[in-house]
Amino acid sequence: MLAWHYTTARKYQHISASGMLIPGGIGIDIESTGMPVLWFSRNQHWEQTAGDACHVAGQPVRRLTMRETYAASGGLVRYGCDVKRLDVGEILRRKAQITHEVWAALYAAGKQQQAYPAAWCGSVDSIPVDGLVVDVLSESFKWERFEAP
Template sequence: MLAWHYTTGRKFQHISTSGMLIPGGIGVESVGTPVVWFSRNQHWEQTAGDECHAAGQPVRRLTMRETYVASGGLVRYGCDVKRLYAGEVLRQKAQMTHEVWAALYAAGKLQRAYPAAWYGSVDSIPIDDLVVHVLSESFKWQGFEAC
């Protein structure tokens, strides 16, 4: 089974140039080792949506459609779940405290995500061995062929 790293069209340019999915922070100060996040959700991971801000403060996550429009499209990278960590093993590899892990889980649930489907890696992952899909204008995932 594949787990997906969902990202935006703008970030796709940088990822393609580097050739790697590189672990990053989650916007919370010093929560441990950065993670490249994946989800077994086969359509979209709501926590991957961009944040909507008002008066400089995050208000909510944009929907899939809103993120598509605001971010130059959507792209996903598929990785075999056997190459990734999940649950307690991921928490330990990422050196997250139980409190931070519980807060992430709760925040995900509030965003209507399914945290039990989350996977991750604390190492960079070359994109050459991953499946790449782009979201079409008709909102269907399609394989991506590099020129």
């Protein structure tokens, strides 16, 4: 089974240039309590927490939907990784040195955004994109396999 790292077409260009998926922040201050995580989801269509943040008066109020993020960011891309290469649940929490309180807050925030946190997995290490499956979301909102030239 593949787990997916959902991202935008804009970020795809940077990822391609570096050749790596690199762990990053998640919008809350976990740097003082944990390590950055490279997040994946076993959700096979879309991970709502991957949507861009919608801001009003400089404050985030919600996550954009898949379609809104697609329109705002020039498209969507996802990287598929064998779930066996990733950590889940308590193992991921411990490796990332995330406190129980922050972990619970992440789950609560995910559920509030209509995500399914039980499908989350990840890595505290960077992952080379060479060998990962890459899909691009078409204009008809179907994931299509990307074959590099």
